[in-house]
Amino acid sequence: MSGTPEPVWLVAANVVLWRRYGDLGRELRPGTKAYRGGAKVYVVGTYPGMGHQQLTTVGHGRHTGHWITIDTGVRHLHTFRARLVYAPAVLKRCDGRGPGTREEAAELAALLERIAREERHAHHAAPHPQGCLCHECLPVTPG
Incomplete structure (x- = not known):
């Protein structure tokens, strides 16, 4: 039977709008190479x-709009959260593996958010350039 796969709890996140790049993080690049x-x-x-x-x-x-599976540094992601995923393309790529329950996914999301924040802070030892647009410097909008 080739029915619809069962939904799985996963951690969703967003790619940072801008990331620091290059010597001492003085340059800014939008997103990542893949996203x-x-x-x-x-x-x-x-x-x-x-x-x-x-x-x-x-x-x-980024380039094709097709679903891709790729390894990404945690510091390039933010706003980690638990989501019940129904998309067949994602379910096929995760092969039914996920944190399990909503609570486990939420715990993993909170851990990844903390690690991402720490890694963004520690990655470039230099101060941010004037007018920096990286994720840490962008104003937080309620919402």
Whole structure:
């Protein structure tokens, strides 16, 4: 039977609009190489990378708009939250693996938010340039 796959609780996040780049983080780049700034992605796996946390994410690619699965640094994501996912393309890529319950997904989201904030703060040791637009410098809008 090829019915619709069962929904799974996953952690969703958004790609930072601007990220610091280059020597001492003086340059700004929009989004990441794979995702547009602000894109919604789903976390389907976590693992420690080379000195920083890496996440396997599923989202719409920057250039094609097609669903892609790619490893992304946690510091390039923000606003982690638990979401019940119904999209067949995401469910196929996560292979039914997820945190399990809504509470477990919410706990993982809170942990990833804290790690992302710490890694963004620690990644570039230099002060932010004048008029910086990175995620940490953008004004927080209620909402």
